[in-house]
Amino acid sequence: MQEKIVLYKKVADDVLAMLQQAHRVVQFDDINADNRAAFMAELQDAAGLIGASVKIDASVLDHAPRLKAISTISVGIDQFDPADLSKRGIVLLNTPDVLTETTADTGFALILATARRVVELADYVRQGRWTHSIGEDCFGTDVQGKTLGIVGMGRIGGAIARRASLGFGMPVLYNNRRPDPAAEKAYGARFCSLDTLLQSADFVCVTVPLTPETHGMIGAQELAQMRPGAILVNISRGSIIDETALISALENGRLRGAGLDVFEREPVAPDSRLLKMPNVVALPHIGSATHETRHGMAVCAAQNLLDALSGNATRNVVNPEVLTRLPT
Known part of the structure; x- marks a missing residue:
């Protein structure tokens, strides 16, 4: 009918x-x-x-x-x-299922772009500031071999773990509602508490769905537990992270940088303090956008x-x- x-x-x-x-x-x-x-x-x-x-x-x-x-x-x-x-x-x-790999690509692109300061240094060139051989003021940080913490080992989290482990030799920690034996066997991923993950990872990638339980799950207390100089990436939903707390952690130098494809309010306000920080890579929610x-x-x-x-x-x-x- x-x-x-x-x-x-x-x-x-x-x-x-x-x-x-x-x-x-x-x-x-x-x-x-x-x-x-x-x-x-x-x-x-x-x-x-x-x-x-x-x-x-x-x-x-x-x-x-x-x-x-x-x-x-x-x-x-x-x-x-x-x-x-x-x-x-x-x-x-x-x-x-159809968007898993593309969204994982976006997540890993943010890891690389933030670590190697890709957007910031591309602007540096366009602005005519590249006038001599670069020094430490243009250095980034390695990705290969560093520890990646994945908050939410679903389809997208698993695809990021595969890229990290097999492609970049990164030890993978993950926090999830339950252990994922397949990810542990395939990528050597290690299940742990959120506290342990935050305290141990050089990069933290958030991929959990937004639910009443995950709303605001990364706040000031959680950001304070992250390793000094760590990088936070969010490709899930903006409301999972307390943006005010994130801004403070970036401004006080606790975090090296952040790669954000999502924000608490979208489109993000042009006057957001996040957009004024050179160590923040901000994208317009392009996760699956190919x-x-x-x-x-x-x-x-x-x-x-x-x-x-x-x-x-x-x-x-x-x-x-x-x-x-x-x-x-």
Whole structure:
């Protein structure tokens, strides 16, 4: 049976065609103040919803009484309340596997760029300051052989561990909800407490999902435990780290630098003190942002939604308890 789908993100033509072959699609390239009322009106008789980067909370869902499934073009689900969706009988699907390697590339790029001061020294050249052979004022710090601590050994954490261990000879420590025997066997990773990781690692990379438990998990107390001169990298969500505490740790020299793809508020304010620090590499949340990966995510999300609406969802389901209530 053909249903109505509301698409709230611009996607490639072939992805749109996938959806249109099976259902009626109403498309919004994005949601803003000018079209939000129209978006809400279209939800009234929609069975499926697909998109990204828009908060889908009770105020939105109350306008969607027939909604059966939401497919987010992302791995993160912090724009949703899965418990509320389950109460409403709405299945939530995401795209975890397709972006793993690309996001891990971003994480390791931040490790290298921060350690070797790549952005700062590229600006040094562009500004015409390279007038003689460089001295210690342009030196960075080694990555190879240093200890990497990974906070959250999920798919992305594991991909970073592989790059670190096999590519750069780095001992890997990790903190996770539970040990990961596969990572320990493949990469020699060692499970430890968060305190031990922070006290021992030269580089700390944050890859945990944002949940009520991980919100603010790296604050002033945790930053104070990090080794003097350590580097902090965050490719997860900005709210996992207390930015005010991070700024203090950078300004007082406790940390050598930080590589940040995410911030507490996005886009980050142009006057943020983080952006005034040469030892901070700041990116505009590009974790999975390559042509290939973003297209793959959209295809995955579209297929997830088609499967859910036909009663065949078997993968990438965030709240599987709802599946028994969907049509078969």
